[in-house]
Amino acid sequence: xxxxxxxxxxxxxxxxxxxxxxxxxxxxxxxxxxxxxxxxxxxxxxxxxxxxxxxxxxxxxxxxxxxxxxxxxxxxxxxxxxxxxxxxxxxxxxxxxxxxxxxxxxxxxxxxxxxxxxxxxxxxxxxxxxxxxxxxxxxxxxxxxxxxxxxxxxxxxxxxxxxxxxxxxxxxxxxxxxxxxxxxxxxxxxxxxxxxxxxxxxxxxxxx
Numbered sequence: 033x034x035x036x037x038x039x040x041x042x043x044x045x046x047x048x049x050x051x052x053x054x055x056x057x058x059x060x061x062x063x064x065x066x067x068x069x070x071x072x073x074x075x076x077x078x079x080x081x082x083x084x085x086x087x088x089x090x091x092x093x094x095x096x097x098x099x100x101x102x103x104x105x106x107x108x109x110x111x112x113x114x115x116x117x118x119x120x121x122x123x124x125x126x127x128x129x130x131x132x133x134x135x136x137x138x139x140x141x142x143x144x145x146x147x148x149x150x151x152x153x154x155x156x157x158x159x160x161x162x163x164x165x166x167x168x169x170x171x172x173x174x175x176x177x178x179x180x181x182x183x184x185x186x187x188x189x190x191x192x193x194x195x196x197x198x199x200x201x202x203x204x205x206x207x208x209x210x211x212x213x214x215x216x217x218x219x220x221x222x223x224x225x226x227x228x229x230x231x232x233x234x235x236x237x238x239x240x
Contacts, residue, residue: 079201082196082201083201086192086193086196086201087193087196087197089147089148089149089193091189091192091193091196093189094185094188096185097185097186097188097189100178100181100182100185101141101182101185103177103178103181103182104138104139104141104142104177104182105142106142106175106177107135107138107139107142107175107177108174108175109135109139110174111135112172112173112174113133113134113135113138113168113169113172113173113179114133114134114135114169115172116168116169116171116172117133117134117168117169118166118168119131119133119157119162119163120133124162124166126157126160126162130153131153131154131157132154134158134169134179136154137151137154137158137179137182137183138177138179138182141182141186148186148189148190148193151186151190152190154183155183155186155187155190156187158179158180158183158187159180159183159184159187163180163183164180167180
């Protein structure tokens with residue numbers, strides 16, 4: 033019977049379990065990258081991303097939103113937008129106890145990405161009929177920060193999250209479930225469909 037000790041006198045015999053584990057690990061790593069680099073392998077990264085993150089309140093960011101998202105960082109906190117807000121002045125009632133004003137919304141966006149669940153009422157107000165007919169805060173801002181555009185894009189993202197939680201992930205043209213089943217069966221085609229917002233969401237991403 034073969035004995036490694038016969039070839040290596042005085043040394044510890046070769047651990048076959050250790051060798052088997054290393055060979056197995058190496059083969060799994062090799063197969064992983066072969067499958068990733070194989071041009072005909074199915075791609076389901078977008079579907080998996082949406083399943084894991086969109087329902088948690090982290091929807092994909094559209095190019096249009098990225099173009100204006102940085103604008104909130106120019107807020108100086110002067111309060112000019114709050115000074116002209118008819119809701120804060122009491123001239124218009126939309127549950128003022130829950131609406132802290134346009135400046136709070138902009139400052140939250142400047143410090144970090146706003147939590148869409150917490151910003152729900154502010155987004156409903158800023159994109160609602162009262163603010164749509166006013167927009168005094170946009171005109172009063174000395175930095176020309178597009179408050180209406182920021183609110184519209186974030187509201188569109190919020191609608192994507194709400195739709196995802198209801199079971200409708202924002203993939204245009206096909207369903208996530210068949211794609212996930214195809215991934216498990218190692219069949220299917222490359223995912224190339226763009227993101228789409230649910231019907232009725234107000235955003236320029238509808239043109240994509």
